[in-house]
Amino acid sequence: MRCFYFRSLSNYLYAPFGQHSLFLHAFDTACSATIKVASTGLRKAHVCYSCFPHQTAARNSASHCSVNKIQNKLFFFPSFQVNEGSQLLLSACLSCDGCLSDDENVKISQQSLEEVKHVLALNKKCDASKYKVLVASICPQSLPFFAVKFGMEVTEAAHKLCSFLKGLGVHYVFDTNLASGFSILECQKEFIQRYRRKHHDSHALPMFTSSCPGWIRYSERVLGSLVTPHICTARSPQQIMGCLVKDFFCKQQKLSPDKIYHMLVAPCFDKKLEAVREDFYNSLLEARDVDCVLTSGEIFGLMEQRRVSVDELDSVPLDHVLGDSGDAVLMRHEGRVSEGFLEHVFKYAAKELFGLDVHEITYKNHRNRDFQEVTLERDGETLLQFAAVYGFRNIQTLVHRMRKGRVPYQLVEVLSCPGGCISGRGQAETMAGRLDKNLIQQMEEVYSSLPVHLPEVTPALHTLYHDWLQGQDSPQANMLLHTQYKSQIQSQTQPPHMQW
Numbered sequence: 001m002r003c004f005y006f007r008s009l010s011n012y013l014y015a016p017f018g019q020h021s022l023f024l025h026a027f028d029t030a031c032s033a034t035i036k037v038a039s040t041g042l043r044k045a046h047v048c049y050s051c052f053p054h055q056t057a058a059r060n061s062a063s064h065c066s067v068n069k070i071q072n073k074l075f076f077f078p079s080f081q082v083n084e085g086s087q088l089l090l091s092a093c094l095s096c097d098g099c100l101s102d103d104e105n106v107k108i109s110q111q112s113l114e115e116v117k118h119v120l121a122l123n124k125k126c127d128a129s130k131y132k133v134l135v136a137s138i139c140p141q142s143l144p145f146f147a148v149k150f151g152m153e154v155t156e157a158a159h160k161l162c163s164f165l166k167g168l169g170v171h172y173v174f175d176t177n178l179a180s181g182f183s184i185l186e187c188q189k190e191f192i193q194r195y196r197r198k199h200h201d202s203h204a205l206p207m208f209t210s211s212c213p214g215w216i217r218y219s220e221r222v223l224g225s226l227v228t229p230h231i232c233t234a235r236s237p238q239q240i241m242g243c244l245v246k247d248f249f250c251k252q253q254k255l256s257p258d259k260i261y262h263m264l265v266a267p268c269f270d271k272k273l274e275a276v277r278e279d280f281y282n283s284l285l286e287a288r289d290v291d292c293v294l295t296s297g298e299i300f301g302l303m304e305q306r307r308v309s310v311d312e313l314d315s316v317p318l319d320h321v322l323g324d325s326g327d328a329v330l331m332r333h334e335g336r337v338s339e340g341f342l343e344h345v346f347k348y349a350a351k352e353l354f355g356l357d358v359h360e361i362t363y364k365n366h367r368n369r370d371f372q373e374v375t376l377e378r379d380g381e382t383l384l385q386f387a388a389v390y391g392f393r394n395i396q397t398l399v400h401r402m403r404k405g406r407v408p409y410q411l412v413e414v415l416s417c418p419g420g421c422i423s424g425r426g427q428a429e430t431m432a433g434r435l436d437k438n439l440i441q442q443m444e445e446v447y448s449s450l451p452v453h454l455p456e457v458t459p460a461l462h463t464l465y466h467d468w469l470q471g472q473d474s475p476q477a478n479m480l481l482h483t484q485y486k487s488q489i490q491s492q493t494q495p496p497h498m499q500w
Contacts, residue, residue: 107276108272108273108276110292111272111275111276111292111293111294112292112294113294113298113302115292116261116263116292116294119132119134119261120134120168120169123169124169131259132259132260132261133171133172133253133255133259133260133261134169134170134171134172134260134261134263135170135171135172135173135174135245135249135260135261135262135263136165136170136172136173136174136263136264136265137173137174137175137176137179137241137245137262137263137264137265137290138158138161138173138174138175138176138264138265138318139175139176139237139238139264139265139266139267139421140175140176140177140180140330140331140332140447140450141266141267141338141421141422141424141447142265142266142267142296142427143157143158143161143175143330143446143447144422144442144443144444144446144447145267145296145297145300145427145428145439145443146158146160146161146296146300147443147446148439148442148443148446149300150310151310152310153446153449154330154446154447154449154450155330156315158175158318158330159315159316159317159318160310160313160315161173161299162316162317162318163313163314163315163316164303164308164313165299166316167313170263172249172319173316173318173319174241174245174318174319174320174321175318175330176237176238176241176264177330177331177332177333177453178241178244178321178458178460178461178464179237179238179240179241179244180237180333180339180455181333181455181458181461182237182240182455182461182464182481183211183234183235183236183237183240183339183341183481184333184339184340184341184344184345184455185455185456185461185472186234186235186481186482187209187232187234187341187344187345188344188345188348188349189472190207190232190233190234191207191232191345191348191349191410191411192348192349192352192353194207195349195353195410203229203230205230205410205411206230206407206409206410206411206412207230207231207232207410207411207412208227208230208231208232208411208412208414209231209232209341209342209411209412209413209414210231210232210233210234210235210236210485211236211237211338211339211341211415212236212270212414212415212416212417212421213236213268213270213271213273213274214268214270214273214416214417215395215414215415215416216231216274216485217270217273218392218395218416219231219485220485220486220487220488220489221488221489222489223399224487224488224489225487225489226399226402226403227399227402228485228486228487231485233482233483233484233485234481234482235480235481235482235483236274237339238264238266238271238274238275238290238293239274239280239289239290239483240480240481241264241290242262242264242275242280242288242289242290243289243480243481244321244464245260245262245289245321246260246262246282246287246288246289247468247480248321248464248468249321252323257282257287258286258287260287261291261292262288262289262290262291262292263290263291263292263293263294264290264292264293264294265293265294265295265296265299266293266294266295266296266424266426267295267296267421267422267423267424267426267427267428268295268417268421268424268425268426269295269424269425269426270416270424271293271295271426272293274290274293275288275289275290275291275292275293276288279483279484280483295424295426295427296424296426296427297426297427297429298426300427318330321460322460322463322464330450331450331451331452331453332447332450332451332452332453333452333453333454333455334347334452334454338413338415338420338421338422339421341413342374342386342387342388342411342413343361343374344454344455345386345411346358346361346374346376346384346386346411347361348456349384349410349411350376350383350384353383353384354376354378354383354384356376356378356383358376361374362374363388366387367394367397368394370388370389370390370391370394370418370419371387371388371389371390371394371397372387372388373385373386373387373388373409374386374387374388384410385408385409385410386409386410386411386412386413387409387411387412387413388412388413388415389412389413389414389415390414390415390416390417390418390419390420391415391416391417391418391419392416393418394418395414395416398412398414418435419435419440422440422443422444422447423435423440427443428440428443465477469481
């Protein structure tokens, strides 16, 4: 039996197929579904769908996106009919990838190891016109994966990973903590502004976090104006890191942005979709803020392919974006296993709005471990109520309440992966397409061992606000640290009979 891996929004689907039929397995939190579709004439399997005979007709039609496929009662492939009363798994819907245009498919195909190898190969030819300085940025949620896989503490694992990447031909290796700090600070500031205008702006609250590209894409393509005005405009840590590299670092190195190839290592496949957004492309320089996203699993797979012995790798400290000498100290922000937006904003808002110092946050499970609430009370009065909602199963509960106007929260930290970023499918999944719970537990323990550092007291951030952005509220800061999310729905997205 042959098999292929079908990568897509918030899912990494394992699909074994025989001669006559294809089975796609979509997993979302605790539930799963198996959908059988015809595969007559299937020659190969690839995310661009060029192997399917209906591909051309589907692409040429006005309704080839996944949303319109559902509206026209077509799901995955035209041979599969969605009838009245059918119940579809949301994760399966998003797995279709039919919402990707041909242009997006081409861009996604460039988010690969092959593309990185191509850039490295061009550098070795010593053609000055095509030579690029390679920069790799590593997400803090990826480092625990390598620590567990290497069998060492996280700092040493980061040094070994840095050694491997530089051995490939990468010139600089950064972590993305500074970018995360920027994103958190801008999110805090925006929340306070929204809270203070809540009485005359119906879209001010609740505010939804914007760091998860799977959630953002679903909001723009499916939920539309119900949700998009509520999404925080602060760029994600990934894209702020892109600005740091392609703007600040480029100027520091006296290079044009198109002369730097920026690769980011992340725990999630969805980050590839974020990197190809038009918002983050400079048409004048023909350069993206992030040129390529590779998952932790892809990097580790390359190490295995090359039979790299971790013990034989040198210990090479990560570089500093500011060019400082010495080892970059690895830190994390507050929060369970993600960037910690909820905790940072909660404590900041408690102090800024009500003069209360919050030292410890107590989470209360609402439905499960991936739907939790945090409440600030004074004299029996509820002042703030935030929620952390992870996984599309819980997101659907949130959306259902939103439609009925029953969301009591001022801020919701939304992530499409159950368990948060550290459980991203690009590093936490087995070859059989299921989450590796033992690996996730170990990664959570490693991540928790990192020291917590508050962005408010990070000297490098204050230096960058002053020297790079000309102040915290400057036009430059607004342009490079913020973006806009808008509805991309062209018609009604979900027929009345459709249920998730």
